[in-house]
Structure formats: structure tokens, C-alpha cells
Amino acid sequence: MKYFFTSESVTEGHPDKMCDQISDVILDAIYEKDPKGRVACEALVTRGFICVAGEISTTCYVKIPQRVRDLIRDIGYDNPNMGFDYESCGVVTAIQEQSPDIAKGVDTGGAGDQGLMFGYACNQTKELMPLPIMLSHQLVRRLSQVRKDKIVDYLWPDGKSQVTVEYDGKVPKRIETIIIGAHHNSSVKTEHLREEIKKLVIDYIVPENLVDKNTKFFINATGRFEVGGPVADTGVTGRKIMVDTYGGWARHGGGCFSGKDPTKVDRSASYMARYIAKNIVAAGLADECEVQLAYCIGVADPVGIMIDTKGTSKVDEGKLSGAVREIFSLTPGGIIGTLHLLRPIYKSTASYGHFGREENGFTWENTDKTEELKKFFKL
Numbered sequence: 001m002k003y004f005f006t007s008e009s010v011t012e013g014h015p016d017k018m019c020d021q022i023s024d025v026i027l028d029a030i031y032e033k034d035p036k037g038r039v040a041c042e043a044l045v046t047r048g049f050i051c052v053a054g055e056i057s058t059t060c061y062v063k064i065p066q067r068v069r070d071l072i073r074d075i076g077y078d079n080p081n082m083g084f085d086y087e088s089c090g091v092v093t094a095i096q097e098q099s100p101d102i103a104k105g106v107d108t109g110g111a112g113d114q115g116l117m118f119g120y121a122c123n124q125t126k127e128l129m130p131l132p133i134m135l136s137h138q139l140v141r142r143l144s145q146v147r148k149d150k151i152v153d154y155l156w157p158d159g160k161s162q163v164t165v166e167y168d169g170k171v172p173k174r175i176e177t178i179i180i181g182a183h184h185n186s187s188v189k190t191e192h193l194r195e196e197i198k199k200l201v202i203d204y205i206v207p208e209n210l211v212d213k214n215t216k217f218f219i220n221a222t223g224r225f226e227v228g229g230p231v232a233d234t235g236v237t238g239r240k241i242m243v244d245t246y247g248g249w250a251r252h253g254g255g256c257f258s259g260k261d262p263t264k265v266d267r268s269a270s271y272m273a274r275y276i277a278k279n280i281v282a283a284g285l286a287d288e289c290e291v292q293l294a295y296c297i298g299v300a301d302p303v304g305i306m307i308d309t310k311g312t313s314k315v316d317e318g319k320l321s322g323a324v325r326e327i328f329s330l331t332p333g334g335i336i337g338t339l340h341l342l343r344p345i346y347k348s349t350a351s352y353g354h355f356g357r358e359e360n361g362f363t364w365e366n367t368d369k370t371e372e373l374k375k376f377f378k379l
Contacts, residue, residue, distance in 0.1 A: 004176055006164040007132035007247025011140045012075050012351035013157020013183065013228075015235025019043040020244075020350040022052060023237045023259025025071045026064060028344035031261075033060035035342040038098045038106070041259035042237040043068075045230045048084065053094040054259065057103070065091040071347075076147065076157035081185070083231035102297070109333050110298035112263040113255075117295075119273025120250030121281040122288035124172055127365075128278050129356035131172045133247025135163045137353045138205045143182060146200050154193070158183035158228035165210075170288070170310075175210045178202055179218045183228035194219040244354050245270075250290055258350050262341035263332055269293045269302075271364040272335045274355050276324055280307075283370035285320070285377065287312035293330065300331040315377045323376045327369055339363040 010017050022043040030037040037058035044051045050072075052064055072086035079085055106112045121128040139161040147155035162179035165172045182197055197219050238256025242248045255266030262268035273291040280289045286309035294304035307320040324330075329338050336342060345361035358365050 002166060002168050002173075004164050004166055005130075005132055005249065006162060006177075007130065007136050007242070007249065008160060008162040008179075009133065009136035009140045009243050009247075009352065010161075010240060011144050011157060011159035011183075013077070013144070013159065014240075015045050015158075015230050015233045016237075016239040017235070017243075017351050018045050018072070018075060018230070019235045019237040020240065020256075020258035021071055021075070021347055022050065022068055023054075024346040024350040025067055026052065026056075026062065027259060027261060027346050029062045029064075029067050030056070030058050030060060031342065031344040031346075033062075034058045037261065038103070038263065039259065039261040040098065040264065041095075043259070044234065044236050046234040047231050048089050049230075050089055050091045051094065052091070054096075055098040056095050057098040064093050064095075077229060079156075082156055082229060083227070084229050089230075106263045106298075106332075109300045109331060111265045111269075111295035111300070111332050112297065113265065113295070114297045115253060115255055115266055115269075115295055116304075117253040117255070117265060117269040117273050117293050118245075118251045119270060119275065119277040119291040119293075120246050120289065121274065121277040122170075122249075123281060124170075125356070127356035127358065128281050130246055130249035132163045132165045133243075133249065133353065134356055135165075135175075135206065136161045136243075136247065137356070139163070139178070139180065139201060141352050142201045142205050143180065143197070151200060152196055154184050154188035156183040156185060156228060158225075158232075172210075174212055175206065175215050177216045177218070178206065179221070181225055182220055183225050184220075186226055190220065190223050246355065251292075253292075257354060258346070262336050262339075265293075265295045265332060265335075268332060268335045268339070268341055269295060269330075271339055271341070271354070272328065272330065275339065275364040275366070275369075276307075276328055278365065279367050279369040279373060280309075280320070282367040283373040284379075285309075285313065285315050285373060291324070295332075300333070302330050305330070315379075319377070323373060327372045327376065 041054035
């Protein structure tokens with residue numbers, strides 16, 4: 001059966017992604033001094049204004065406005081002509097301590113909230129991720145690189161990508177459509193921008209064998225993208241959860257990740273679920289795997305585990321849950337210890353996806369449990 005599937009990604013200068021990074025740069029700042037800190041931090045950005053709010057319990061002091069301004073500068077909003085810049089924007093904070101009722105359950109090793117989390121892996125790419133979201137991430141990351149490395153001099157920080165892939169069954173065959181929205185200043189002519197983005201971004205990233213004469217390209221489809229960032233769009237932490245995860249190809253539990261310390265299973269259990277799914281696929285036990293973990297506030301062990309290989313399992317699928325329980329530590333404390341999560345590693349996760357990135361700090365992308373899984377099934 002042939003069909004099309006589409007995923008999108010956004011640059012670090014997109015207002016929603018700015019908020020995710022603000023939330024996580026504050027978490028990192030606390031973890032630099034207080035690994036036992038509890039953080040649930042969210043942000044909102046709009047024209048000339050940033051609001052940081054949430055519940056934080058820590059023994060250290062963080063200069064939140066300064067951390068926020070440094071981040072906005074590093075993202076690239078350093079020119080008043082963009083309508084938003086790190087020096088002139090207002091930064092307001094509204095922070096309170098975490099509820100002691102929640103702390104009672106977390107301090108004893110329980111989950112910080114109830115909820116359900118999903119993780120996924122498949123063999124479509126070397127990263128064991130769905131192809132549309134990986135290409136979307138790579139395109140916007142390259143778009144930002146072209147700007148930051150000054151390969152061109154007219155790009156500004158906001159931007160988006162979208163990739164539509166044609167499938168035959170579960171096999172990606174070709175790219176149907178690529179969309180790029182590139183934020184720019186007023187000096188560049190539209191056709192020149194389109195030519196350079198096609199050459200420097202799309203052709204640089206997309207494999208030639210996936211593109212044919214029928215592939216469609218839309219670069220700044222309305223013609224201009226001069227007004228962007230917080231001037232054009234209010235941003236809020238957690239609004240890009242499909243960008244953060246699997247591009248809609250696999251399910252998501254609904255809770256966002258950024259700004260939450262790993263006692264919040266919205267984040268840590270999603271990382272563990274990906275770790276489990278990736279190791280199952282990397283071990284050759286299935287071609288794809290979706291893992292669901294479910295928790296109750298104050299209770300350490302998951303109340304539910306689901307392993308679904310979509311009919312691709314090479315072993316007895318009924319035994320996979322038992323293998324997972326035996327090999328992987330699924331309590332909040334066990335997840336934190338296994339994945340080394342009490343570290344300032346989170347700002348880098350807040351743009352270009354939390355999964356499919358084999359970089360320093362992304363411990364949930366490790367495939368170090370494959371031999372134990374094989375041994376469990378006597379392979």
C-alpha cells in the first residue's frame with residue numbers, strides 16, 4: 001500500500017522553541033550547582049517580552065534574567081531591526097516552590113505525577129528513527145548553520161521545515177514535497193534566497209536517491225518572511241511535542257519535556273521508553289517497536305508496560321515485556337541512574353529533537369543493552 005507521511009521541524013529561533021530552550025537553560029543552571037533541585041519551569045515570549053514562570057525548589061541562586069538574555073543572544077536575536085533582541089526585551093519572572101504534597105511522593109522515590117509515556121524506534125534510518133522527522137530536523141539545523149557560520153548574510157533566526165515522504169508499506173521510497181520557511185532581512189531578493197536555500201540547505205542534506213523529477217520544493221512559499229520570531233508569533237513552552245519526538249509517526253503521551261527535572265516522568269520515562277525501543281530494534285528483535293510506560297504519582301514502579309512491534313517481532317512478543325522488566329530499571333530513580341540524568345544536559349535537547357541524536361549527553365540513544373536482550377532470548 002502506497003501513502004504519504006509528513007513531519008515538520010523548526011529552528012532554535014522559532015518562538016515555541018525559544019521557550020523550550022529558556023525552560024531548559026534554567027534547569028541546566030540549577031543542575032550546575034544543585035543536582036537535587038526540583039524544576040518545573042515554563043516560558044512565554046511575544047513582542048518585546050519574556051515571562052518565566054513555574055515551581056522551583058533549590059538551594060542555589062540563579063540569575064534567571066541574565067541566563068535568558070544570554071540564551072536569546074546565542075540564538076541570534078541580537079539586532080533591534082528584527083523587532084526582538086536580547087538587550088531590549090523585558091524579562092519577568094514568577095517563580096514559586098514546588099508543592100510539598102508532590103514532594104512527599106517524589107522524595108521517597110515515587111513518580112512526580114501520574115501519566116503515560118511512549119518511546120519508539122524503527123529501522124528506517126541509521127538513527128533508528130522515522131525518515132520524515134529526521135530529514136526535517138537536519139534541514140532546519142543546516143538552515144541555522146548556514147546563518148551562524150555566515151555562509152549567507154541575510155538569514156535571521158526563525159525558520160521551519162516540512163518533509164512529505166512516499167511509502168510503500170513501511171518502506172520509504174521517495175520524497176514528495178520539501179518545504180522551507182527561512183526568516184530573512186529586507187535586503188535579499190526572493191529568487192536569490194530560494195536558489196541559495198535550495199543549493200546550500202536542501203541539496204546539502206537530502207540524499208539524491210530520494211528526490212526525483214516529481215518532487216516539489218516550496219521555499220518561502222508566500223514570497224517573503226521578513227517578520228518572524230516573537231514579533232510575528234507568541235511562543236510557549238511545550239507546544240512542539242511532535243517536533244520533539246517522532247514527528248507524529250509514533251504516539252506521544254501528551255506531556256512536554258522541557259523545563260522539567262527528571263523526577264517528572266513526562267520527561268525521564270519518555271527517554272527510557274525510547275532507550276528500550278531502540279535497544280530492541282538495534283538487537284534485531286524487531287524492525288520497529290513502540291513502548292508505553294504508565295505511572296502513578298508517588299509510586300515507583302510503572303503501573304503498566306506495553307511493547308508493540310507492529311507485527312515485526314522476530315521473537316515471542318509476549319515475552320518482550322518480561323525481558324524489559326528484567327533488563328531495564330523502570331523506577332524514577334532507576335531511570336535517572338541508568339541514563340545519568342542529574343546533569344546540566346538539557347538545553348541542547350530543546351531544539352532539533354530529543355531523539356535520534358547520538359551526541360554527548362543523549363544517553364537514551366545508547367544501544368548498550370542489545371547483548372542482554374539477545375541473551376534473554378538465547379540468540
